[in-house]
Amino acid sequence: MIQKEEIEHMGWLARIELSEADKELFVKQISSILDYFAVLDEVETAEVDPTYHVIGIKNVVREDEPKGSLSQSEVLRNAAKKEDGYIKSPRIL
Amino acid sequence: MEVKIGLECHAQLLTKSKLFCSCSTDYHNADPNTHVCATCLGLPGALPVVNTRAIGYAIKIALALGCEVQEETIFYRKNYYYPDLPRGFQITQYDFPIAFNGLVRIESDSGDGSKEREIRITRVHMEEDPGRLAYKGTIDSAKYSLVDYNRSGMPLVEIVTEPDLKSPKEARIFLGKLRSILEYLDVYDGDLEGAMRVDANISIEGGDRAEVKNISSYKGVERALLFEITRQKNLLRRGLNVRLETRHYDEVRGITLSMRTKEFEHDYRYFPEPDLVPICISDRVEAVRQEIPELPDEKRKRFLALYSITPEHASSLTYDLPIAVYYEAVASKIDPRLSATWIADVLKGELNYRSISMREASKRIPHDEFVTILRSLEQGVITERGATTIIRAMLDKGGKPEEIIKIKGLASMGSEETEKIIYGVLKDNKAVIADYKAGKKETLNFLVGQVMKHTQGRADPKEVSRLIRDKIESGV
Numbered sequence: 001m002i003q004k005e006e007i008e009h010m011g012w013l014a015r016i017e018l019s020e021a022d023k024e025l026f027v028k029q030i031s032s033i034l035d036y037f038a039v040l041d042e043v044e045t046a047e048v049d050p051t052y053h054v055i056g057i058k059n060v061v062r063e064d065e066p067k068g069s070l071s072q073s074e075v076l077r078n079a080a081k082k083e084d085g086y087i088k089s090p091r092i093l
Numbered sequence: 094m095e096v097k098i099g100l101e102c103h104a105q106l107l108t109k110s111k112l113f114c115s116c117s118t119d120y121h122n123a124d125p126n127t128h129v130c131a132t133c134l135g136l137p138g139a140l141p142v143v144n145t146r147a148i149g150y151a152i153k154i155a156l157a158l159g160c161e162v163q164e165e166t167i168f169y170r171k172n173y174y175y176p177d178l179p180r181g182f183q184i185t186q187y188d189f190p191i192a193f194n195g196l197v198r199i200e201s202d203s204g205d206g207s208k209e210r211e212i213r214i215t216r217v218h219m220e221e222d223p224g225r226l227a228y229k230g231t232i233d234s235a236k237y238s239l240v241d242y243n244r245s246g247m248p249l250v251e252i253v254t255e256p257d258l259k260s261p262k263e264a265r266i267f268l269g270k271l272r273s274i275l276e277y278l279d280v281y282d283g284d285l286e287g288a289m290r291v292d293a294n295i296s297i298e299g300g301d302r303a304e305v306k307n308i309s310s311y312k313g314v315e316r317a318l319l320f321e322i323t324r325q326k327n328l329l330r331r332g333l334n335v336r337l338e339t340r341h342y343d344e345v346r347g348i349t350l351s352m353r354t355k356e357f358e359h360d361y362r363y364f365p366e367p368d369l370v371p372i373c374i375s376d377r378v379e380a381v382r383q384e385i386p387e388l389p390d391e392k393r394k395r396f397l398a399l400y401s402i403t404p405e406h407a408s409s410l411t412y413d414l415p416i417a418v419y420y421e422a423v424a425s426k427i428d429p430r431l432s433a434t435w436i437a438d439v440l441k442g443e444l445n446y447r448s449i450s451m452r453e454a455s456k457r458i459p460h461d462e463f464v465t466i467l468r469s470l471e472q473g474v475i476t477e478r479g480a481t482t483i484i485r486a487m488l489d490k491g492g493k494p495e496e497i498i499k500i501k502g503l504a505s506m507g508s509e510e511t512e513k514i515i516y517g518v519l520k521d522n523k524a525v526i527a528d529y530k531a532g533k534k535e536t537l538n539f540l541v542g543q544v545m546k547h548t549q550g551r552a553d554p555k556e557v558s559r560l561i562r563d564k565i566e567s568g569v
Binding site for chain 2: 009013014015052053054055057058059060061062063064065066067069070071072075076083084085086087088089090091092
C-alpha cells in the first residue's frame with residue numbers, strides 16, 4: 001500500500017495541488033496499479049539483459065544544417081500569458 | 094582544513110543547428126522566441142533527431158581530455174518541472190555517456206615541488222540546454238519570469254571532474270585550461286554570452302558537501318567558491334553541520350543562497366528517451382582523432398624547446414590559440430625572445446586593458462605590421478617607448494607603423510642630437526654631478542630623467558644612462 005506522504009511528494013514533483021479527497025482517492029488508485037504490476041516482480045530476469053529500447057534500430061542522426069524556425073507569433077500562440085515576445089510564467093527560485 | 098571541489102562544466106558547442114532539431118544556433122542577439130520550432134518547444138508529437146556533428150564534437154572533446162570513449166551512447170529523460178524546460182523533462186545522458194575517465198593537467202603548486210597538478214575527469218556527456226529566464230527589473234523584485242526558448246535545445250557538453258580541486262583559485266585555473274582546450278578544438282567560443290555554465294560541489298574536511306548552481310562566469314567561479322568556503326568554515330567553527338543541499342549563486346551580490354529543493358536524484362525518474370535510438374560512437378573515434386590539433390600542453394612544450402623562451406612566456410603565449418598563431422608568425426621573422434616579450438607582456442597587457450580579443454587585435458595590427466614595429470625597434474629607429482606608443486595608437490585608432498612614427502615624431506634621436514642635449518643637461522646640473530662624484534649614485538637617474546624630458550622620450554634611456562656615466566667619469 002502506498003503512503004499518503006508519497007502521494008503528496010508525487011504531487012509536488014508534478015507541481016499539482018492535491019486536496020485531501022484527491023489524496024485519498026490516489027492512494028487507492030495508485031496502490032491498485034502497483035499491485036497489478038507486482039506480477040512482473042515474480043518473473044525470473046537474472047539471465048536477461050536490460051532493455052533500453054524496444055525497436056532494434058541504431059544510429060538515426062541528422063546533418064548539421066539549420067532550417068527555418070517558427071515565427072514569434074506562432075511560438076506564442078498557445079501561451080496563456082505573454083509580454084514583449086516572452087512567455088510569462090510564475091517567478092520560481 | 095582541506096577543501097575539496099568538483100566541477101560540472103556545461104559548454105555550448107559551436108554547431109550550426111541545435112542538438113535535436115534544425116533551429117539555428119545563431120540566437121545570441123535575436124529577439125526572444127524567434128529560434129524555436131515544435132521540437133525545442135516540446136509540442137506534442139514532435140520528434141527529436143540528434144545532430145551528428147554535435148556527437149563528433151563531443152567525441153573530440155572526450156579524446157582531447159584523455160577519456161575512454163564508449164562503444165555506444167544512449168539518451169535519457171530527466172524529469173522535472175521548471176518554466177525553462179518546455180517538455181517537463183530534459184534530454185540528457187545517464188549511465189551510457191559519451192566517455193569516462195579523463196585527465197587535465199593544470200599549472201598549480203602541488204605542494205611536492207611540482208608546478209603541475211592532475212585533475213581527473215569523471216565523465217563527458219551530452220545534453221540539451223534549457224531556455225532562458227529573464228526578469229523585469231531585478232530578480233528579487235520581479236513579480237514573474239519571462240521565458241525565452243531560443244536557447245532551448247542548444248547542444249551542451251557536460252564535463253564532470255572528480256573532487257580533485259583544492260581551492261577556488263585552482264577551480265578558476267582549471268576552467269581557463271578547459272576553455273583553452275575547447276577553443277583549440279574549434280568546437281567552442283568562450284566569448285559568447287552564457288557559453289560556459291558551471292555547478293560546483295564543495296566540501297570542507299569534517300562537513301557535508303553543498304552544490305552551488307548557476308555560476309556563469311570565470312570570475313564568478315572563484316568568487317562563489319570563496320563565499321561558500323567562508324560560509325562552511327563559519328558553520329563548522331560554531332560546531333554546526335554543513336547541510337547536504339543545493340545552493341544558488343547570486344552573481345550580483347556574490348553570495349550563495351539555499352534553494353530549499355526537495356528533489357533528489359531518484360526524483361528525476363531518469364529513463365531512456367524512447368524517441369532517440371542508441372548511437373554507436375566507437376567506430377567514429379579514429380576519424381575524429383585525426384582532427385585533433387596540437388593542444389595547449391604540447392604547443393607549450395614545443396615553444397619552450399623551439400624558441401628558448403621562458404616557461405611563463407610559453408604558457409602565456411599558448412593559452413589562447415589566436416595568440417599562439419600570431420606569435421609564431423612574428424617569431425619566424427624577429428628574435429623569438431624579443432617577440433615573446435612584446436606579445437606576451439606588452440600586447441596582451443594592452444588587450445586586457447581594452448578588453449579586446451586577439452582575433453580583433455590582429456585585424457588592427459596584422460602580424461606583418463607587428464614585425465615592422467619590432468624590426469624598427471631592433472634597428473634603433475624607435476625606442477621601446479615609441480614601440481608601445483605605436484601599438485596603442487594602432488589598437489585605438491588604426492594606421493600604419495611608418496605613418497605613426499612620422500606623425501608622432503617617434504623616430505629615435507640621432508646620437509649627435511642626444512649628445513647635445515646631454516651636454517646641456519650636465520652643464521645645468523653641476524651640483525648634481527658633484528653629488529654623483531661624492532658617491533650618491535642614484536642622482537644618475539635624475540640626470541637621465543632630465544635628458545629624457547628634453548628628448549620627449551625619443552632617446553633610449555639605457556643608452557642615455559651609459560653616455561652620462563661615461564661623460565662624468567671621463568671628466569668631460
